[in-house]
Amino acid sequence: MRCMTTSIFIDDTALATHYAAHITALHKRHDLALEAAGAGHAIIFSGAPIPVFLDDYYYSFKANPHFVSWLPLIKLPYSYLIYTPGEKTVLVYYQEQDYWHSPPEDPQGYWTPYFDIRVIREPGQAAQFIPEAREKCIFIGELQDPSPAMGIERVNPNTAMNILHYGRGVKSDYEIECMRQASMRAAVGHVAAEKAFRAGKSEFDIHMSYCATVGHDETELPYGSIVGVNQNGAVLHYQHRAIQPAPKPLSLLIDAGAQIHRYASDITRTYAFAEGEFADLISAFEALQLGLVAEVSAGVDYADLHLLTHRKIAKFLKDHDIATGSEDALVDEGVTAAFFPHGLGHLLGVQVHDVGGFMADSTGKIIERPSDHATLRLTRPLQTNMVLTIEPGLYIIDLLLQKMTGLAGDKLINHSVVDHLRPYGGIRIEDNVRITDSGCENLTRDAFAKLL
Numbered sequence: 055m056r057c058m059t060t061s062i063f064i065d066d067t068a069l070a071t072h073y074a075a076h077i078t079a080l081h082k083r084h085d086l087a088l089e090a091a092g093a094g095h096a097i098i099f100s101g102a103p104i105p106v107f108l109d110d111y112y113y114s115f116k117a118n119p120h121f122v123s124w125l126p127l128i129k130l131p132y133s134y135l136i137y138t139p140g141e142k143t144v145l146v147y148y149q150e151q152d153y154w155h156s157p158p159e160d161p162q163g164y165w166t167p168y169f170d171i172r173v174i175r176e177p178g179q180a181a182q183f184i185p186e187a188r189e190k191c192i193f194i195g196e197l198q199d200p201s202p203a204m205g206i207e208r209v210n211p212n213t214a215m216n217i218l219h220y221g222r223g224v225k226s227d228y229e230i231e232c233m234r235q236a237s238m239r240a241a242v243g244h245v246a247a248e249k250a251f252r253a254g255k256s257e258f259d260i261h262m263s264y265c266a267t268v269g270h271d272e273t274e275l276p277y278g279s280i281v282g283v284n285q286n287g288a289v290l291h292y293q294h295r296a297i298q299p300a301p302k303p304l305s306l307l308i309d310a311g312a313q314i315h316r317y318a319s320d321i322t323r324t325y326a327f328a329e330g331e332f333a334d335l336i337s338a339f340e341a342l343q344l345g346l347v348a349e350v351s352a353g354v355d356y357a358d359l360h361l362l363t364h365r366k367i368a369k370f371l372k373d374h375d376i377a378t379g380s381e382d383a384l385v386d387e388g389v390t391a392a393f394f395p396h397g398l399g400h401l402l403g404v405q406v407h408d409v410g411g412f413m414a415d416s417t418g419k420i421i422e423r424p425s426d427h428a429t430l431r432l433t434r435p436l437q438t439n440m441v442l443t444i445e446p447g448l449y450i451i452d453l454l455l456q457k458m459t460g461l462a463g464d465k466l467i468n469h470s471v472v473d474h475l476r477p478y479g480g481i482r483i484e485d486n487v488r489i490t491d492s493g494c495e496n497l498t499r500d501a502f503a504k505l506l
């Protein structure tokens with residue numbers, strides 16, 4: 055029996071209405087990429103599973119993001135798209151005959167009319183569909199060994215890749231609809247996770263509640279969920295999940311996403327277990343985060359918004375007696391960076407940290423980060439239909455606070471308040487927004503609102 059991989063969270067009917075325009079946009083982008091590379095065909099490889107060292111099984115397969123931007127086949131290794139301008143795109147569909155694993159199901163769905171589909175049973179059978187003039191081809195994909203390139207010498211040429219990566223920064227209506235649905239899927243999981251936290255469950259059980267609710271196993275999540283109870287919330291990418299519940303739960307920071315055909319959501323919420331100071335701090339920080347969301351629109355320089363976040367955090371530290379001194383001093387002396395050491399956010403797409411965040415244009419010119427802001431992942435001015443995160447945070451990270459010892463900024467920190475906050479870990483609030491001409495569509499808040 056074939057395994058059906060569809061999910062109640064995927065509304066393919068809504069996606070189908072936008073697919074033709076998505077494909078047209080991809081054609082245009084690939085025409086430009088081929089022209090820049092002086093090539094006639096783009097051969098986009100889905101990828102090969104990576105074996106575990108000295109063993110006979112494989113890491114979970116992650117398809118080439120360039121392949122899955124074309125079509126919703128995220129679990130299809132050894133397959134190819136062959137794009138030639140003006141011709142129907144060939145999809146070489148590897149449907150292995152295997153009794154160890156369940157083979158991919160037959161091609162079906164809204165996307166099939168757009169491809170000339172050729173099913174193969176052995177990876178080597180793909181060669182017959184690759185244009186013989188290999189020098190006119192460019193190969194787009196990952197190569198662990200040279201064989202999948204089948205003699206194509208130009209692998210991921212920068213001339214073409216810059217155009218593709220820059221183009222991916224602005225999403226089609228199809229991609230945006232995927233991401234709306236991905237936000238909805240994750241929001242349902244966040245509600246379940248909060249419930250598990252309030253029931254006193256462990257990090258592990260909160261994580262399991264999340265996964266069960268969104269219908270993802272660990273390998274299907276867009277990234278490993280970050281589930282930090284109490285002080286663990288201060289670890290930016292906390293990777294453990296304690297099996298035992300915390301004896302005295304105070305706070306939960308959960309950063310967890312979901313995906314629809316690999317288009318991701320990336321959402322963080324922070325909860326206080328009880329009413330009181332930390333709950334009030336979260337509410338105040340949420341106002342700060344929403345203030346930042348209100349600043350975005352086409353034309354805004356994201357790096358400027360990141361710098362503005364430091365100013366807002368300086369004020370927040372003062373307002374809540376966590377630090378003293380002028381806002382300028384708190385930024386300039388590195389105090390805000392000690393409490394908020396990551397970037398304001400990043401592009402989002404088939405990759406959680408999507409490509410192209412630093413690109414000034416499609417030639418490969420880079421917009422550098424502001425000095426002293428090495429963790430910022432997006433420096434590009436915002437354009438309509440970019441999708442990105444707004445995720446300010448504030449944490450008690452002892453490693454960074456200790457580094458302040460002896461520096462001028464250290465004297466501005468109110469250490470007794472810091473000591474009081476330490477058991478709560480930290481706060482991050484992360485929404486996914488689609489940029490519009492006059493502001494944004496908040497995919498995350500819209501999704502949570504539908505659940506009320």
Ligand code: GLY
Nearest residue numbers: 277309320445484
């Ligand atoms: N979940 C990782 C991040 O927020 O970028």
Ligand code: MN
Nearest residue numbers: 309320321484
């Ligand atoms: Mn996140």
Ligand code: MN
Nearest residue numbers: 320443445484
């Ligand atoms: Mn993020």
